[in-house]
Amino acid sequence: MTTLAALTNHQIRLAARPNGLPTRDGWSFTTEPVAEPAEGGVLVKVNALSLDPAMRGWMNEGKSYIPPVGIGEVMRAGGVGTVIASKSAAFAVGDTVSCTPGVQEYCLIPAEQFKRQGLFKIDLRLGTPTQWLNVLGMPGMTGYFGLMDVGQPKPGETVVVSGAAGAVGQTVGQLAKLKGCRVVGIAGGAAKCDWVVKELGFDACIDYKAGDVKAGLKEHCPKGVDIYFDNVGGEILDAVLARLAMKARIIICGAISQYNNTTPVQGPKNYLSLLVHRARMEGIVVFDYAPRFPQAVAELAGYLKDGRMKSKEDVVFGIDTFPETLLKLFNGENFGKLVLEVAKA
Amino acid sequence: MTTLAALTNHQIRLAARPNGLPTRDGWSFTTEPVAEPAEGGVLVKVNALSLDPAMRGWMNEGKSYIPPVGIGEVMRAGGVGTVIASKSAAFAVGDTVSCTPGVQEYCLIPAEQFKRQGLFKIDLRLGTPTQWLNVLGMPGMTGYFGLMDVGQPKPGETVVVSGAAGAVGQTVGQLAKLKGCRVVGIAGGAAKCDWVVKELGFDACIDYKAGDVKAGLKEHCPKGVDIYFDNVGGEILDAVLARLAMKARIIICGAISQYNNTTPVQGPKNYLSLLVHRARMEGIVVFDYAPRFPQAVAELAGYLKDGRMKSKEDVVFGIDTFPETLLKLFNGENFGKLVLEVAKA
Numbered sequence: 001m002t003t004l005a006a007l008t009n010h011q012i013r014l015a016a017r018p019n020g021l022p023t024r025d026g027w028s029f030t031t032e033p034v035a036e037p038a039e040g041g042v043l044v045k046v047n048a049l050s051l052d053p054a055m056r057g058w059m060n061e062g063k064s065y066i067p068p069v070g071i072g073e074v075m076r077a078g079g080v081g082t083v084i085a086s087k088s089a090a091f092a093v094g095d096t097v098s099c100t101p102g103v104q105e106y107c108l109i110p111a112e113q114f115k116r117q118g119l120f121k122i123d124l125r126l127g128t129p130t131q132w133l134n135v136l137g138m139p140g141m142t143g144y145f146g147l148m149d150v151g152q153p154k155p156g157e158t159v160v161v162s163g164a165a166g167a168v169g170q171t172v173g174q175l176a177k178l179k180g181c182r183v184v185g186i187a188g189g190a191a192k193c194d195w196v197v198k199e200l201g202f203d204a205c206i207d208y209k210a211g212d213v214k215a216g217l218k219e220h221c222p223k224g225v226d227i228y229f230d231n232v233g234g235e236i237l238d239a240v241l242a243r244l245a246m247k248a249r250i251i252i253c254g255a256i257s258q259y260n261n262t263t264p265v266q267g268p269k270n271y272l273s274l275l276v277h278r279a280r281m282e283g284i285v286v287f288d289y290a291p292r293f294p295q296a297v298a299e300l301a302g303y304l305k306d307g308r309m310k311s312k313e314d315v316v317f318g319i320d321t322f323p324e325t326l327l328k329l330f331n332g333e334n335f336g337k338l339v340l341e342v343a344k345a
Numbered sequence: 346m347t348t349l350a351a352l353t354n355h356q357i358r359l360a361a362r363p364n365g366l367p368t369r370d371g372w373s374f375t376t377e378p379v380a381e382p383a384e385g386g387v388l389v390k391v392n393a394l395s396l397d398p399a400m401r402g403w404m405n406e407g408k409s410y411i412p413p414v415g416i417g418e419v420m421r422a423g424g425v426g427t428v429i430a431s432k433s434a435a436f437a438v439g440d441t442v443s444c445t446p447g448v449q450e451y452c453l454i455p456a457e458q459f460k461r462q463g464l465f466k467i468d469l470r471l472g473t474p475t476q477w478l479n480v481l482g483m484p485g486m487t488g489y490f491g492l493m494d495v496g497q498p499k500p501g502e503t504v505v506v507s508g509a510a511g512a513v514g515q516t517v518g519q520l521a522k523l524k525g526c527r528v529v530g531i532a533g534g535a536a537k538c539d540w541v542v543k544e545l546g547f548d549a550c551i552d553y554k555a556g557d558v559k560a561g562l563k564e565h566c567p568k569g570v571d572i573y574f575d576n577v578g579g580e581i582l583d584a585v586l587a588r589l590a591m592k593a594r595i596i597i598c599g600a601i602s603q604y605n606n607t608t609p610v611q612g613p614k615n616y617l618s619l620l621v622h623r624a625r626m627e628g629i630v631v632f633d634y635a636p637r638f639p640q641a642v643a644e645l646a647g648y649l650k651d652g653r654m655k656s657k658e659d660v661v662f663g664i665d666t667f668p669e670t671l672l673k674l675f676n677g678e679n680f681g682k683l684v685l686e687v688a689k690a
C-alpha cells in the first residue's frame with residue numbers, strides 16, 4: 001500500500017468571483033497532505049476531471065439550481081478516479097469510480113458524502129473513463145433526458161442542436177438520428193462541422209463562425225425546427241426562434257454565449273415566436289433524472305458498443321493548466337468533450 | 346323590411362402600416378352602399394366590436410398566426426350584431442350573432458365565409474352581447490384554455506396574471522380562484538387594483554404604475570409563482586421570471602408592452618430562470634381550441650349566472666372614435682374589456 005503521508009494533494013480553489021472571463025489570478029493554488037479515510041469513507045486518486053460550461057455559473061454568487069462554490073473552496077468538478085484507500089465495504093482499493101472530487105489530485109470522501117458527491121463504481125466494459133465523463137456521464141445524461149423527456153422527438157421531425165461538437169451536442173444529435181429525426185448541428189469552424197456530419201452522421205451542420213446562421217437554418221430546415229436543444233443562447237437562439245415549426249419544443253440546457261457577460265443576459269427578442277407557433281421553451285437540470293441514469297447509461301453504452309454512436313473527448317493534461325483549459329470552453333476551442341487529465345492512468 | 350338601398354355603411358380601413366402607435370392618419374374612412382346578401386348569405390348590422398391588443402399585430406406586415414390586414418382592407422375586428430337580411434336557412438332576421446365583421450356598420454357574409462368569420466348565433470340567456478365579446482368571447486376562451494390547458498392549475502398554487510383588469514386577465518384570475526389557486530393580479534392604477542381584489546376576489550393586485558413589481562411579487566407570492574399568464578411582456582415578464590417556483594408554467598398570450606415598439610422587442614433577459622426552475626414558457630393561440638369553445642362557454646356562463654364570476658366591459662360609443670379608442674389599450678386607459686359600440690341596440 002502507498003504511504004499516504006508521502007503524498008501531496010495539489011488543489012485549485014476559487015479565490016475571487018470573476019467579472020467576465022475567469023482569469024488565473026481568480027484562483028489560488030494550495031497543497032495539503034493526503035489523509036487516511038475515516039471509518040466508512042474512501043480516498044480517491046483523481047484520474048480525470050470533467051470541464052463544463054456550467055462551472056462558470058457555479059462561480060457566481062446567488063441562487064441557482066446548485067449552491068455557488070464558496071470563496072476559498074476547492075473548485076467543484078465531476079471526475080473519475082481510482083480508490084486508493086477504503087474503509088467502506090462498498091468500495092475496494094483499485095475500483096474505478098465516478099464522483100465529484102473537485103479540482104484536486106486526491107479526494108477524501110466520508111461515507112455521509114457518498115450520495116451528495118455522486119460516488120459510484122464505473123463499469124469499464126460499458127465505456128472508457130473519459131466516456132464516463134462524456135456520453136455516459138452528466139453531459140450524456142443531460143442530452144438524453146433533455147431530448148427524450150422534454151423534446152419528445154418523433155421520427156421525421158427536424159432537430160437542431162447548438163454546441164453540436166461539444167459533449168451534450170454530440171449525444172443529442174446522434175441520439176436524435178437514432179430516433180429517426182433529421183438533425184442539423186450548429187458549431188464553430190469547418191473542422192467541427194465536418195466531423196459532426198461525416199463522423200457522427202448529422203444531416204447538416206451550420207458553421208456559426210463562417211456566417212449567417214439564419215440562412216443556414218432556412219436551407220437545412222425547410223419545414224422549420226421541431227426541436228431545438230439550446231446550449232448557447234444569444235443570437236443563435238433568436239435565429240432558431242425565427243424558424244420554428246408549429247408546436248416546437250426548445251430545450252434550454254445552457255447559454256454559454258452569456259455566461260461571461262459583464263452586461264445583462266441577452267434575452268431572446270424573438271420569444272413571441274412561441275406564441276405564433278404554439279411552441280414551448282423549457283429548462284432542464286440533469287440531477288432531476290438521477291434515478292433513471294442507469295437506464296439511459298445502458299442504452300447509450302449499447303450504442304457505443306455496437307458503433308451506432310461515437311464519442312470524442314478533448315483531453316488536456318495537467319491540473320495546473322486548469323485556469324486556461326477551462327477557457328477553451330468559452331472561446332469554442334475545445335473539440336469534443338473537454339477533459340482535464342490529472343494523472344496518467 | 347328595411348330598404349337596404351337607403352343605408353350607408355361606414356367603414357374604417359387600414360391606410361398605412363404604423364410605425365409605433367397607430368395614428369388617425371394611418372386609417373381611411375370610407376362609405377359603401379349596403380347590398381342584399383347573395384343566396385345562402387346574411388347581412389349583419391354591427392352592434393359592438395371587440396377591441397383587442399392583438400389588433401396591433403394584425404396591422405404589421407409579415408408572417409404570424411393569422412395573415413396581416415391588407416392595406417386598403419376594412420380593419421379586422423370581432424363583434425356582435427343582428428341579422429337584418431338573410432338568405433340562409435340557418436339564420437333568421439333578428440338573430441343576434443357573433444362574427445368577424447371588421448370595423449364597419451354592416452357586414453355582408455357569404456355562405457362560404459361563415460366558418461372563416463366565426464359566424465354563430467349567440468344565446469342571450471347565457472350572457473349579454475358585450476359579455477359575448479368578453480368572458481364568453483375570444484378573451485374568455487383565451488383565458489380559459491391558456492390557464493386550463495397550458496397552465497394546468499392545481500389547488501393551492503400561486504397564479505399571477507398581468508393585465509388583470511383587462512378582458513383576458515379578469516377571466517384568468519377569477520377562474521384560477523374558482524380552481525382553488527392563490528391569485529395575484531398586476532394592473533395599472535389603484536382603481537383597477539381595488540376592483541380586481543374587492544370585486545373579483547383576487548388575493549392581491551400589484552399596481553405596476555405605483556412602483557416596484559418585484560417587491561410586490563416577493564410580498565404576495567412568498568412561495569414563488571407556479572403559473573404566470575402573461576399579457577404584457579417586457580419588464581414585468583422579467584420580474585416574474587425572477588420569482589418562479591419550481592416547475593412553473595408561463596403562458597405567453599401576448600406582449601402589449603412591446604407591440605408599439607419602434608425598436609426590437611425586449612427579450613426576457615431572465616429567461617435562464619426557466620433552467621434553474623425547470624420551468625416552461627409556452628405560447629397559446631385561441632383559435633386552436635375552437636372545437637372546445639362550447640364546453641368552455643357553458644362553464645363560464647354558469648359562473649356568470651350564479652354570480653361566481655363577474656365581468657366588466659369598458660364601452661365607448663361611435664365607430665368614428667375607433668382610432669383613438671384603440672389607443673386606450675396601449676396606454677392602459679381601458680378599465681375592463683374594451684368594446685366599441687357601433688349602434689345602440
